[in-house]
Amino acid sequence: MNVTVGGKTRHYRTVTFDAKKNAVLLIEQRLLPHQFKIVPMRDFRETAAGIRDMIVRGAGAIGATAAYGLAQGARAFRGNDLKKFSRHIETVYQTLKAARPTAVDPVNAMNGVRAIIQAGETVEEQQSLALAAAEDFANDDAQHCEAIGRHGAKLIRNGMRVLTHCNAGWLAFVDIGSATAPMYAAQAAGKKFHVFCDETRPRCQGATLTAWELAQQKISHQIIADNAAGHLMQRGEIDLVIVGSDRTLGRTGEVANKIGTYTKAVLAHRHKIPFYVAIPLSTIDWNMRSGFDIPIEERNESEVLGGWGMSGSKFQYTRIANPGSGARNPGFDVTPAELITGIITPEGIIKPRDLWKNRKKLGHA
Numbered sequence: 001m002n003v004t005v006g007g008k009t010r011h012y013r014t015v016t017f018d019a020k021k022n023a024v025l026l027i028e029q030r031l032l033p034h035q036f037k038i039v040p041m042r043d044f045r046e047t048a049a050g051i052r053d054m055i056v057r058g059a060g061a062i063g064a065t066a067a068y069g070l071a072q073g074a075r076a077f078r079g080n081d082l083k084k085f086s087r088h089i090e091t092v093y094q095t096l097k098a099a100r101p102t103a104v105d106p107v108n109a110m111n112g113v114r115a116i117i118q119a120g121e122t123v124e125e126q127q128s129l130a131l132a133a134a135e136d137f138a139n140d141d142a143q144h145c146e147a148i149g150r151h152g153a154k155l156i157r158n159g160m161r162v163l164t165h166c167n168a169g170w171l172a173f174v175d176i177g178s179a180t181a182p183m184y185a186a187q188a189a190g191k192k193f194h195v196f197c198d199e200t201r202p203r204c205q206g207a208t209l210t211a212w213e214l215a216q217q218k219i220s221h222q223i224i225a226d227n228a229a230g231h232l233m234q235r236g237e238i239d240l241v242i243v244g245s246d247r248t249l250g251r252t253g254e255v256a257n258k259i260g261t262y263t264k265a266v267l268a269h270r271h272k273i274p275f276y277v278a279i280p281l282s283t284i285d286w287n288m289r290s291g292f293d294i295p296i297e298e299r300n301e302s303e304v305l306g307g308w309g310m311s312g313s314k315f316q317y318t319r320i321a322n323p324g325s326g327a328r329n330p331g332f333d334v335t336p337a338e339l340i341t342g343i344i345t346p347e348g349i350i351k352p353r354d355l356w357k358n359r360k361k362l363g364h365a
Contacts, residue, residue: 001170003216005036013175015056015064015138019131022075024068026056029171033212034310041065044073044092051099051106054203058172059246059283060141063105066096067134070110074130077123085123089114101295102256102332103246104285109137137282138174144280145176147346152182152242152278153189155344160193160239163229166200166258167209168244168278178278179244180213182344187219195221196238198229200258202303202329226260233271241268241275242344246332247294248277250284250359253337253352254291259330265339277335277352278344284355286364291334301327 003012016025023040024047031037039055041047047069049055051062073092077085093110100106116133120126156162168179176184183195195214200206207223214221224232232238241264247256255261255277268275288294304327306319321327337352347361355362 001175001213001216003036013138013142014058014061014171015068015174017068017071017131017134022072024050024065024072026050026065027171028055029057029209030055030308031315032171033208033215034315041069041072043076044069044095047072048095048099051096057100057205058167059103059105059244060145060173060178060280061171062100062103063109063282064134064138064141064174066099066106067109067113067137069096070113071127071130071134074117074127077127080123082123082126085126089117100297102297105246105282108282109134112137141173141280141282142175144282144346145173145178145181148178148278148280148344149176149181149185151346151348152276152344153185153191155240155242155274155276155349156182156186156191156193158191158193161196161232161237162193163196163198163232163238163241163264164210165198165206165241165243165261165264167205167213169210169213171209171213172244173280177213177244178280178283178344179242180210181278182242183214183219184217187217193220195219196229196232197221197223198226198260198264199223200260201226202307204307205258229264230267233267233273238271238273241265241273243275243277245277245279245283247285247288248279248283248343248352248355249288249291249294250286250355250362250364251289252291253340253343253355254294255335255340255352256291256294256296256332257335259333262333262335262339265335269339274341275339276342276344276349277340281346281363284362284364286359291336294332294334296333297331299329299331301329304329
């Protein structure tokens with residue numbers, strides 16, 4: 001995506017790799033929209049912390065970060081013993097996997113890298129293959145999002161009011177985004193429409209990240225409180241909902257996404273508003289059989305009890321809740337297939353319960 005910083009516009013990817021320094025380069029998303037900054041993760045443990053602490057977030061972006069992190073860990077190994085190297089890779093894999101348990105993209109990305117490096121006969125060959133495989137995952141992620149945009153753009157008509165939740169945009173992927181991809185493609189086709197961005201408490205990714213992206217792209221939009229969506233739907237002011245996903249079950253069509261997505265799906269179903277989920281292929285979990293088995297990340301209660309913001313030039317946390325009160329903070333919820341109109345994939349728009357019968361088309365052997 002093109003980003004304007006200091007009056008200059010240039011293209012950025014959310015996640016890249018500096019081979020000379022063996023560093024994963026991330027956009028520091030916690031500083032947005034107030035400051036645009038690229039930060040290096042200098043070893044695989046820093047990379048895992050970058051995922052866990054949400055320097056980078058979003059399904060495809062943390063998938064690419066994990067793939068690069070695995071390659072980074074592989075390249076840091078010194079020696080020629082393949083057995084020791086394999087044990088080292090397992091440590092790197094488990095460290096990165098544990099950073100954000102709900103999303104399946106990191107696991108799928110790293111499994112792909114591990115499968116490819118087996119072709120290498122030496123440590124050096126496997127190290128080289130690891131980085132090439134990580135680069136391929138990042139490139140595939142961007143290509144998948146571009147295809148999602150092509151297929152999803154036809155859903156957006158002139159004058160539509162579109163609701164999205166959280167950030168499933170360019171910042172959540174290597175480039176372009178999933179839920180935003182149809183919007184960017186529709187804009188490129190000359191369509192005029194308006195986007196409502198749920199603020200997405202408690203971390204407010206809709207208010208800070210999606211709104212920032214749409215402003216950069218000059219797409220008409222407004223931020224709304226999470227609880228305002230039902231009111232707008234009831235009054236006929238929302239025509240379409242498009243969200244992303246952190247894990248979509250290929251067997252059932254259930255979707256795990258940012259907390260509050262299920263609520264929007266229920267509201268959309270009540271008001272007969274089409275509800276679509278946009279995903280690259282790496283977001284599909286072909287093994288899990290029930291949404292209740294998806295591990296739901298419980299994040300720190302401080303996110304609910306307060307918030308981060310800019311005070312002058314200082315980035316600081318302010319508590320807003322009653323002193324002494326605690327909080328529950330599940331990061332995700334699960335939306336059942338019957339509430340979803342369709343899944344926008346790189347291979348076309350598919351009914352959620354039809355994912356399994358289309359599994360070969362969707363890349364599942």
